[in-house]
Amino acid sequence: xxxxxxxxxxxxxxxxxxxxxxxxxxxxxxxxxxxxxxxxxxxxxxxxxxxxxxxxxxxxxxxxxxxxxxxxxxxxxxxxxxxxxxxxxxxxxxxxxxxxxxxxxxxxxxxxxxxxxxxxxxxxxxxxxxxxxxxxxxxxxxxxxxxxxxxxxxxxxxxxxxxxxxxxxxxxxxxxxxxxxxxxxxxxxxxxxxxxxxxxxxxxxxxxxxxxxxxxxxxxxxxxxxxxxxxxxxxxxxxxxxxxxxxxxxxxxxxxxxxxxxxxxxxxxxxxxxxxxxxxxxxxxxxxxxxxxxxxxxxxxxxxxxxxxxxxxxxxxxxxxxxxxxxxxxxxxxxxxxxxxxxxxxxxxxxxxxxxxxxxxxxxxxxxxxxxxx
Amino acid sequence: xxxxxxxxxxxxxxxxxxxxxxxxxxxxxxxxxxxxxxxxxxxxxxxxxxxxxxxxxxxxxxxxxxxxxxxxxxxxxxxxxxxxxxxxxxxxxxxxxxxxxxxxxxxxxxxxxxxxxxxxxxxxxx
Numbered sequence: 001x002x003x004x005x006x007x008x009x010x011x012x013x014x015x016x017x018x019x020x021x022x023x024x025x026x027x028x029x030x031x032x033x034x035x036x037x038x039x040x041x042x043x044x045x046x047x048x049x050x051x052x053x054x055x056x057x058x059x060x061x062x063x064x065x066x067x068x069x070x071x072x073x074x075x076x077x078x079x080x081x082x083x084x085x086x087x088x089x090x091x092x093x094x095x096x097x098x099x100x101x102x103x104x105x106x107x108x109x110x111x112x113x114x115x116x117x118x119x120x121x122x123x124x125x126x127x128x129x130x131x132x133x134x135x136x137x138x139x140x141x142x143x144x145x146x147x148x149x150x151x152x153x154x155x156x157x158x159x160x161x162x163x164x165x166x167x168x169x170x171x172x173x174x175x176x177x178x179x180x181x182x183x184x185x186x187x188x189x190x191x192x193x194x195x196x197x198x199x200x201x202x203x204x205x206x207x208x209x210x211x212x213x214x215x216x217x218x219x220x221x222x223x224x225x226x227x228x229x230x231x232x233x234x235x236x237x238x239x240x241x242x243x244x245x246x247x248x249x250x251x252x253x254x255x256x257x258x259x260x261x262x263x264x265x266x267x268x269x270x271x272x273x274x275x276x277x278x279x280x281x282x283x284x285x286x287x288x289x290x291x292x293x294x295x296x297x298x299x300x301x302x303x304x305x306x307x308x309x310x311x312x313x314x315x316x317x318x319x320x321x322x323x324x325x326x327x328x329x330x331x332x333x334x335x336x337x338x339x340x341x342x343x344x345x346x347x348x349x350x351x352x353x354x355x356x357x358x359x360x361x362x363x364x365x366x367x368x369x370x371x372x373x374x
Numbered sequence: 375x376x377x378x379x380x381x382x383x384x385x386x387x388x389x390x391x392x393x394x395x396x397x398x399x400x401x402x403x404x405x406x407x408x409x410x411x412x413x414x415x416x417x418x419x420x421x422x423x424x425x426x427x428x429x430x431x432x433x434x435x436x437x438x439x440x441x442x443x444x445x446x447x448x449x450x451x452x453x454x455x456x457x458x459x460x461x462x463x464x465x466x467x468x469x470x471x472x473x474x475x476x477x478x479x480x481x482x483x484x485x486x487x488x489x490x491x492x493x494x495x496x497x498x499x500x
Contacts (some may be wrong), residue, residue, distance in 0.1 A: 032435040033410040160496075229409070229436050293414050295457075297433045321412045321435050353415075353431060 004049035005144050005204045009211050013225050020228055021113035023050040025032060028227040031249035035230035036323040039193055040369075043218055044226035047211070052116030052140040053201065054123055057106040060133025064126050065099065065107055068270060070253065072263040074103040079170045081188055084261055086111075087271035091252040091278065094242045095119050098190065100173060108139075108186070108201075112243050116140060142183075144207030148214060148223070149197030149234075151369075154284055156218040157198045160210070161187050165198060182206065192231060192310035194238025195369055236329060237322050239289060239365025245300065246287060246317040246331050254278050255285045255333075257364065285333055286341040288315065289364040296357045297321055298350040304332040304359065307347040312336040316350065322366060328357075329366050375402070381483070382493035383444050389487065390466065394480065398430065398443055398473040400463065402462060403497055408434040412465040414425055414454035423447060426485060429474055432463060435497050443463060445478030 001024045015026035038044045065073045071084035077103050086094040095115040100108040111119045117194040120138050127134040148157050158166035164174055165187050173188030192199035243249045247256050250362050292298055298319040302339040306312040312334055319330030380390035386404035390397045413433040422427055423443050430441045453472050463471040
């Protein structure tokens with residue numbers, strides 16, 4: 001089992017660890033509910049250094065990424081990031097990822113730990129076909145990633161990495177050198193919690209100091225370290241998919257409600273033909289959100305059944321108690337045949353330990369953060 | 375810190391026998407492992423259970439743990455306070471966070487129940 005460079009910090013903070021994608025990761029410190037609440041109301045800080053970073057550069061980098069991913073990389077200006085994916089020829093998810101444009105011939109792909117090796121293989125194979133036009137480097141082991149999330153994140157991050165961070169727009173980033181002899185770090189206004197927040201990519205050797213500085217600066221406003229447990233409940237409330245669980249090689253972006261990452265007019269890309277067919281023919285499967293009305297929690301693997309649409313059913317892909325909402329929520333992968341996806345409000349049940357829990361289909365996301373100043 | 379006025383199972387439950395009744399709960403170790411408890415599912419009154427039967431479940435944010443009774447008995451009462459305050463299982467597992475009160479059927483207690491000292495030794499052994 002691998003550990004991140006911040007492992008010692010987590011031990012000091014009293015973390016409980018668990019396995020995740022081959023890493024021994026902090027699951028919780030004080031408790032999932034307290035950490036979840038801290039992120040919604042103040043700020044929380046996550047070690048997500050297990051994520052993979054793949055650098056792709058060269059004169060042929062742009063056409064290569066255009067072919068590999070469904071979103072339009074050409075539309076990406078320097079210092080902007082976009083959510084995208086690596087798809088099979090069937091249009092299904094190998095991985096979801098972020099593409100950072102450092103400059104038009106230099107990109108950083110941020111990928112999930114579980115599929116990092118496969119992603120790298122895929123990108124390298126595509127690069128080999130470009131002869132000398134593209135260089136691919138796996139930067140994952142040299143790069144730590146700290147996410148600071150929550151309504152108070154901006155002031156904390158601005159104080160520690162510089163005031164310019166607070167001026168970043170959503171999905172923008174800056175790069176700087178903390179000291180003359182140090183590797184550059186990248187600070188982006190991105191996250192996986194549904195709150196305002198930042199992700200800071202820093203040289204592995206600098207991570208412990210940065211973690212301590214952020215924690216120290218954030219103490220006054222209530223910043224706490226938060227684990228993967230809270231990360232999961234936060235992202236689920238925000239309606240964000242977890243690759244390998246909600247979306248996988250049996251799911252397309254259309255089925256997942258992520259058609260917006262598919263840019264039909266940009267030209268050829270992996271999976272395009274299959275997606276075009278699905279767009280025309282419609283799709284049997286749909287990922288839908290649901291809320292449990294009563295007491296109880298539907299979890300991964302439980303089965304959801306629509307009450308009034310015979311035969312429309314499917315497995316729960318993510319299910320958890322939603323601390324902000326005070327009830328259980330989840331995402332299910334329904335097969336509704338020709339009936340099409342169920343409308344929000346449709347009644348459903350989930351079988352949990354021999355009991356039928358009443359549920360309702362709801363629109364994603366479950367939670368939207370209040371507008372600033374409101 | 376483990377109360378010595380009751381018995382324990384290897385599965386981190388406690389059983390406090392009072393004459394022909396017994397109160398069932400989970401240990402401090404168990405609640406720490408589970409994390410924040412958000413729902414507790416408890417049996418209906420008068421239901422009868424065999425030793426080793428599942429009588430309910432504890433749902434934390436991240437996991438679910440079934441509750442098994444180590445002894446046979448009929449449900450006399452359940453801790454209704456947990457409906458509004460499931461966090462009592464975390465805050466006071468040996469007291470306010472109790473789960474079920476059973477009427478024992480008069481049979482001998484199973485001999486694999488542990489004393490507080492033996493349970494503590496099991497925890498220490500990991």
